[in-house]
Amino acid sequence: MRDGVSMISVCESGVAVEHLHVLIDGVNEDAIALAHYLSHHARRVTVLHPENCEPDSIQGAFDTDGRSIESRPRAEIGEIADAGVLFISLSTPPCDFVVDRARSKGLMLSNLADTILRDASGPTIGVTGSAGKTTTTFLLTAILRNSRFDVLGSTDYRLTPSGPGKAMLDAIASRNDTPWLVVELTSHHLDYLTTSPSIGIVTNLFPDHQDWHGSFEAYRSAKQNLLRFQKSGDVAVLNFDDSEVREHFRGLGRGREIYFSALGNITDGVVIADGHIALRSRGACDRLCAVSELRMPRHHIPNALAATAVAIELGVKRETLRDELVGFQGLPQRCHFLGKVNGVEIYDDTIGMNPRKALEGLETFADNSLVVVSGGALQSQGGEKRVSSPLEKADLRLFCEALLKKANVIVLFDEGGDVIEQTLAETGRELPAVSRAENFEAAVLEAVRAARTGARLLISPVFYNPPSDTRHFLADLIGKSN
Template structure:
C-alpha cells in the first residue's frame, strides 16, 4: 500500500456528495476522478452554471441544485462540504454526522507531517513564513488551505518526507474531527458571527485545531490571549503546549531585518519559528528565512507617497482589533480610512481607542460601519477631538485624505470591517486602493472634499 492510498481506500465504495463547486469542491471532484476512476458520485451547488462546468462533463457525476441535494442527504454515506456553505440555518435532519470536508480528510490521512495554522488574524502571514522557513531548510514543503490552494490539489505530490503547512479558517475547521501534528493558534477575536451565529460557536470551530491532538503532538498559542486560553480549557486536546510571547522567546534570532511592519507581525513570526523548532530546523536556517521573507500584500503594505503623505494599504483588516494593531505599528498616523460591511460587531471599544490615539486627527468613514462608528466618535461618551468625514466611496476617501493629511505624516487604510458590501473580497478592495494612490501620484486624482453627512 502506497503512503497515499489510505484516503482512496476510505472513500472507495461510498456514495459521496461533493457540496459546493468552488476551488475546494472542484479539487475534491478531481481527486475522486483521479484515485477512484469510474466510481460515481454527486455534486451540488446553488449555481446552475457551476453544475454545468466543462471540467465536470467527463466525470461520472449526478448534478443537483442545492435545494434538491438537501432533500437527498439521506441517500449519501459521506457529504464533503465546501467551507463557505453555512449549515447553521439549514435543516440537516439528522444528517450532520455524515458531513465532512477536505480539511478533515486531509488531517486524517495525510502521509506526512501537517502543521495547521489558525487565528482570527495573522494566519496567512504566519503560515507563509513557516512554509518559507521549511523551504529554506530544504524540506519538500506545500502551503495549502485558506491561503487559496485546496489541500487535495497537492495530494498526489505528497510523500512521507513532505511537510504541509495548512492555513485553516473557522469555516474549514467547523467539521474536522482530526487535528494536525503541530497546531499554531495566533489569536481569537469576534469574527464571522453572521456565519457561526455566536462567538461561542466561532471559538468552538477554531478550537478544533487542537481538540484531537494527542500527547505526541504540539500546540503553539499566545500566552497573553485570554480568549484562546479559555477555549483551550474547554476543549484543548492533550498536546504538548508551547505558549509564546514574541521575539523575546527566541533570543538567538535577530528580528531587525524582518520586513513586515508591527509588533504583531514579529509576534506571529516568533510563533512560526517555535513551530519550526519542533521540526528540528536549526537557528541559522531560521535566521536566513526571517531575513529573506517578503511581506504579503494588503497587510500594512506601503502603497506610495502623495504630496509628502505616506499611504498604507491594510485591506486585510476586517475587525477593529486588526485596525488598532495597524495604528500601533506605524509612526505618526494622522488620517485613518475605515468602514465596510456591517455585521453588527460592537464598536464602542474601538471608538474609545481611536479617540485615545494621540496622533490621529482625521477619520474618514465609509459605509456601512462608518455610520455607526462616526456616531460613536461624535457622542458625548467618547469625545474624539479630530475631524470626521463621511464618504460614500473609496475614491472620495482618498481625495479627502490627500486634502486633509499633513505633509510628513501617514494615512492608513485599515477598514476594520469586511469588504462584501462594495467589493468581491479584501484583495479587490486593496487593489482598488493601490490603484487610486497610483493615479493620485500621476496627478490624475482631483483634490478636494467629497462626501455626505448621515
C-alpha cells in the same frame, strides 16, 4: 496522497470515503476540484448546485476519466437516501438548511481542508487564530523551505481568500513523496474538521464571525477542532499572552504543548527577553536576534514567535532562522507600506476587516500621526454581517478610542463609516477632522488631498471591503504616482 487512502467513515485519522456516496455542496472552483478528487475513491459523487443553476450548464465541469459525477439541486438533499457524507463549501454558513438536513439525516460532515489534512502523505502544520494566521503560515513556510524542508504552504497559492483550496488539493494528489504541509485554517474550515494537524498553532482568539457561528462560544469551539483530534505524538503551539488561548486550548490535544510569549511571561518557550527574540529552556536564554533588527510591523512579532517555536522544534539552524526573521517585511494588506502619492506615505491594512484586527494595525503608529480611511459594507458578499455582536461592538469602541489618539484626519465611507462616526460621537471626546466619502476609492482620494506632504495615510476598513477591488485600485493609484 497515501496509497489506497482510507476512505469515509470516521476513524482515528478522520472522515474516510471509500465505497460511499458523497455529496459536495457548491459549484465553485474548489468544489469542482474536490469532486474530481473524490471521484477516484468514492462509490458515487453528487454535487449539490443552487436552484438558479442549470444542470446542463455545469455538467461539463464534472466529466472526469469516465467517472460519473452527478449534479442535483441543493433542495433535493433530503431525497438522496444513500448518501454517507456531505462536503461543505467554505461559503456555506453553519445555519444553512443543507447543513441542518444533512445532520438530521445522520450524514457525516467534512470539507476540502479536512480532506487535505487527512490525505496528506507527510506531516502537517495547521495555523489558526483570529489574526496572524496568514503571516505565520507564510513566514513558517519560508523558514522551512530555506532550511531545505520539502514543504507546501497554503500561502504558496493564495493570501486572500485565505487557506487551502484547489491548488493545494491538486498538489497533494499529484505527489507520491512526503512533503510537509503548512496550512492556514479559518473557523469556517475548522467547523467541519475531523482530523487535526501534527503541529497546531493558535496565534490568538478574540470576537470575530459572530454572525456566522451564532455566538463567541461556537466560534471558539470551531477553532478548538485544530487540536481536538491530535494524537499523543503531536504538538500544540500556543500564545501564552492570550487568556482565551491559555485557558481554553490548553490540554485539548493529547500531545506536547509549546508556548510563546511576547511579554516574556514563561520560563520555557520562545519569548521577547532583554530586547531579543529568544528561547528560554531549563533556566538558560538562547538569543536569536534583536527586536531592533526586525523589519516587520511590530504587531507581527507574536506571529514570528509562533513560527520560531515550530522552527526550533523541527531543528532549523539558528543562523537560517535569524536571517529569515530579520529579512521578513510583512505581507501585502497587513500594515504594508505601498509607496507615496503626492508625498504622502500610503500604508495598506485592508485585511483589517474586524475591529480588533484594525486596532492592532492602528496601534503600531505614533499618536497624532495619521490620516485614516475607514468604513465599508455591513455585510460581506457571502451574506455574513460584520461587527454584529455585543463583543464585536465593544471592540469597535476600543478601535474608535484609539483612532481619536492616532489620527489627525479621518475619512469615512459606506454604511460602516456611519457606524464608526456614531461610535466616535458616543465617546464624548473632541473629534479630529472627520469627512465622508461616497465609496472606498473616493475616500482614499479625499484622504490624499487632506494629508500634508510627508504624512502617513493608513487604510483600515474595519468593515467589509472587497479585497481584490481594493488591491487593484491601490496598485493603480501608486503606479500612476510613480
